[in-house]
Amino acid sequence: MACVPLVHVQAGDFSLAEEVRRLTGGRRDVGAVVTFTGLCRDEGGRLDALELEHYPGMAEAEIGRIAAEAAGRWPLTGLTVIHRFGRIAPGENIVLVVAAASHRRAAFEAADFLMDFLKSRAPFWKKEHAAGEAGVWVEATEKDRDDMKRWQR
Template sequence: MGANTLTPVIRIQREDFDLAAEIAAISAGRRDIGAVVSFTGLCRDEGATLAALELEHYPGMAEAEIARVAAQAAARWPLMGLLAIHRYGLVKPGDQIVLVIATSAHRRAAFEAADFMMDYLKTRAPFWKREHLADGTVGGWVEAKQEDDDAAARWT
């Protein structure tokens, strides 16, 4: 399966995911994969003030946009598999939010493709995040950070 025939798997779901099961599924029956790179993003509470993070999206549009960027990754690197899972709803500190897995014959392509996908998901994916604070108040919508935008700019 070359870069031109790869169909990335994109899932947006409320429920949690199992890293080991996802790696097993993406590499099942493949003896030609030399690298599996995964990134799991967790909900963090930097100041011990967060009760939960609320993630919203437009169903259909979010999947299509992520699939479009995943197709760019598949065209740019010689991947054998590419998976992106992003959760929505309320997630608590310590919970998993996002998973990206890239597989390739060689590590560099898998690392770069996973990094490219995460930079996109962090800065431009159509998700909206709002903080629910431990004191019971609901905070504002969270904006992308400049350092995340700077990291994503290197791919253009």
């Protein structure tokens, strides 16, 4: 049975444990689960919040497209991608990738591929809000773009 990725773009928080349980519960073909949870940093104490904006429908479709590519490239038994939007305070969750497979390598590589995509090309606009300052829009770094290049065929 082919893996059908689950993609959510949401304002609310998520539960890592619930998402892992959803992908593995009662299954005997899962030998590995790799998770990545991205958190909002405080940037050395200067950041009050990160604000993420998106076009509803567009973000889900693009993340769904790349998740389907991952499911086609690696033999996954399950894949979940959750990305939050709105105002997120330091220490709060931003993104979750859960990749399940029969063997570890596929799960590791699929999760790594998805995070490189999310960091460099996901259709979100990010604004950093520092204490006492107007928000500043930020873009993907050159390092983020370089990381994505290794997956190009």
